Amino acid sequence: MTILESNTPEHSLLGKPAPYATQYDPSLLYPLPRAGKRAEIGIAGEPPFFGADLWTAFELSWLNTRGKPQVALAHITVPCETPNIVESKSFKLYLNSFNDSRFDSADEVRARIRADISEAVWRGAAQASTVGVRLVLPEEFERERVAGLEGLSLDRLDIDCDRYTPAPEYLSAAVDEAPVTETLVSHLLKSNCLVTGQPDWGSVQVRYSGAQIDQAGLLRYLISFRNHNEFHEQCVERIFMDIWSRCRPVKLAVFARYTRRGGLDINPFRTSHPQALPGNARTARQ
Structure with a gap:
């Protein structure tokens, strides 16, 4: 070793x-x-x-x-x-x-x-x-700018939630309908530190092109990270892979901005296709 x-x-x-x-x-x-x-x-x-x-x-x-x-x-x-x-x-x-x-x-x-x-x-x-x-x-x-994540808010949806560990089965897409291009945002992402279990709070942006993703299912899925223990980078890669494999978009980008701890914030960005990195402007919570 x-x-x-x-x-x-x-x-x-x-x-x-x-x-x-x-x-x-x-x-x-x-x-x-x-x-x-x-x-x-x-x-x-x-x-x-x-x-x-x-x-x-x-x-x-x-x-x-x-x-x-x-x-x-x-x-x-x-x-x-x-x-x-x-x-x-x-x-x-x-x-x-x-x-x-x-x-x-x-x-x-x-x-x-x-x-x-x-x-x-x-x-x-x-x-x-x-x-x-x-x-x-x-x-x-x-x-130094303060800016919100651009996109349609998933948090507007009035849904029931009862799963607080990652539930990729919530993810689905309308494969029989015309493809779309849209950007969806939620501020309800929470996970926990892999070692200490301390809460990590974040906002997440999902940009994609392809079969339309069920928005209620996507929101339930993001909320299901609430009691999940992983580092920020690992959570974002898990979100990317679950959406990529279950919804099969043509293009996908996932960007999360986590609130700072110890004077540091971490904002992982993953994309299926080469593109410029998003601007590193903090959100109001950061």
Whole structure:
């Protein structure tokens, strides 16, 4: 067993006391392989989707060379083809290790984050690439947008709900009728942390072309994640695969924006066809 294969959520610092590092320490990052959870949803080789995990770090600070604190927001884009994700508590501890460390410039901080996250998410891969990192400095804060997810709200439907673990059998599509193209949105997505069981709140957008998906069934399905324990990235991939296999759309994209925890939000996007990533504008709840 390789060192990375021994990395499991249970062995991470999730749910455990952890001291804050006083100096910059990239070794705090804890990568977790994507393969195991993907195998659970029927992905053995290359996944049938493209996309990325869009992270926002709201609690980034460091010292300049004179010891004066600096602050920024960070937008980090992790391609979904990376073999690993980074466990979020380790990401938080890593970012906090910048707090009392001195750097020459914001560009140096950005370069360190890019190199460290890239190494963690590509660790073990035959070929590696880099993640995207953009720092937003205080003079640019007012440009950060708050925007709702575009689409027809599923939450308008008056339905009965009694299943709170994933129920893909709720999904169906009108295969005998004319195909449609539509965008559907719900703010009722909730799942739980895989290790601690703490609640994760999110909004989800489903864009598709193909046989019209039964909206009430889709809403019941999304609500059925309410007591399900998985990380954000894994939930979105499960949603994508269930809709893809049961409703058989010609095109499909699933985007979820989860509320922040520990100064971090994670917003996974998965699409069946190459396209530009959605804008990383936070929702009102984030």
